[in-house]
Amino acid sequence: MKKKNVINLIKYHAEKNEAAFRQEAYIIAKDFDNEKDYSLAQYIVSLLSDANNFCPQFQEEDCRFLKKVEFGNEPLPLPSIIEDNIVGIINAIGHNAGVNKFLFEGPPGTGKTESVKQIARILDRDLYMVDFDNIIDSKLGQTSKNISALFNELHKISQPQKIIILFDEIDALAIDRINSNDLREMGRATSSLLKGFDGLDNNIVIIATTNLYKAFDKALIRRFDAIVNFSEYTQADLVEAAEKILNKLLNRFKTAGRNITLFRKILNTADQLPYPGELKNILKTSLAFSDPSYEYDYLKRIYNSLNKENSNSLKNIQDKGFTVREIEILTGVSKSQVSRKLKEIK
Numbered sequence: 001m002k003k004k005n006v007i008n009l010i011k012y013h014a015e016k017n018e019a020a021f022r023q024e025a026y027i028i029a030k031d032f033d034n035e036k037d038y039s040l041a042q043y044i045v046s047l048l049s050d051a052n053n054f055c056p057q058f059q060e061e062d063c064r065f066l067k068k069v070e071f072g073n074e075p076l077p078l079p080s081i082i083e084d085n086i087v088g089i090i091n092a093i094g095h096n097a098g099v100n101k102f103l104f105e106g107p108p109g110t111g112k113t114e115s116v117k118q119i120a121r122i123l124d125r126d127l128y129m130v131d132f133d134n135i136i137d138s139k140l141g142q143t144s145k146n147i148s149a150l151f152n153e154l155h156k157i158s159q160p161q162k163i164i165i166l167f168d169e170i171d172a173l174a175i176d177r178i179n180s181n182d183l184r185e186m187g188r189a190t191s192s193l194l195k196g197f198d199g200l201d202n203n204i205v206i207i208a209t210t211n212l213y214k215a216f217d218k219a220l221i222r223r224f225d226a227i228v229n230f231s232e233y234t235q236a237d238l239v240e241a242a243e244k245i246l247n248k249l250l251n252r253f254k255t256a257g258r259n260i261t262l263f264r265k266i267l268n269t270a271d272q273l274p275y276p277g278e279l280k281n282i283l284k285t286s287l288a289f290s291d292p293s294y295e296y297d298y299l300k301r302i303y304n305s306l307n308k309e310n311s312n313s314l315k316n317i318q319d320k321g322f323t324v325r326e327i328e329i330l331t332g333v334s335k336s337q338v339s340r341k342l343k344e345i346k
Helices: 003-015 018-034 038-050 080-095 112-122 142-155 183-198 218-222 235-250 260-267 276-289 297-307 314-319 324-331 335-345
Strands: 066-069 101-105 126-130 163-167 205-210 226-229
Touching: 003 018, 018 038, 080 112, 080 226, 101 112, 112 126, 112 163, 112 205, 142 183, 183 218, 235 260, 235 276, 260 297, 260 324, 276 297, 297 324, 314 324, 314 335, 324 335
Parallel strands: 101 205, 101 226, 126 163, 163 205
Antiparallel strands: 066 126
């Protein structure tokens, strides 16, 4: 064991980086093993195993295709139809009846990955994500071998009831990163994936996400027990989601004023509201970039982002149904000036 290992352990502990801390501990155990201090190596490994480690061996190659995902407590708001499906999945996992493979499909920003994190949080399970960067390989046949090795890792999980495995954007295995001109290579990767799913322990919960459901292999679709469509947002759902996101964000920005009526009116001027993931980014950026000396500057920025135009165009704003007072808020121009300028335009 080297000095840098001790320093790294302290550093990772201070940073609360559990995954890096455990990896460093395994490196130390392996060093002791190489030095023939087997009892100490086994003692370190046993301590880590007792700490809810899913990989009982300490060799690095045993866990190279999985990485732990940290998650907070801020899920994206979901429509009731999707929420009902999420509750159903939580119930299915709780029944422990072998209904354990789920596919979340829909456009980016609809809350697929965040929902997986919340399922893990609610069930008090650790979440591990498949590391596609390590699996996908340009060498002929190597991706298929790596997929097989991944499922060998999953077979070694000692406490499957305590984890969830996430295949985030699973289509990367067969669509995005494999050369579509080489059908044999694509077929090998897909076949390895199908074989791996078929041989899984029913106690292991798998949740996969995809943005490219229509391009999915039909045999792969059949391996999932349930499919949840995350694109089922109405305009009203998106407005409600945006309002919930804004109310949380406003708690962090004390200089920003609240005008939910005007905010909703701004949202309804958009031809097509983006999904919650993108909406959250727009709202957060608008608040972060806003002038702290003007409490409604963020609303002006939101309007510009959603309408792709400059909110200084008073006539355009008026044509969208905003009152003189609302135009004053959006532009910072006084009501008297707004009225005068609008009359001049006419």
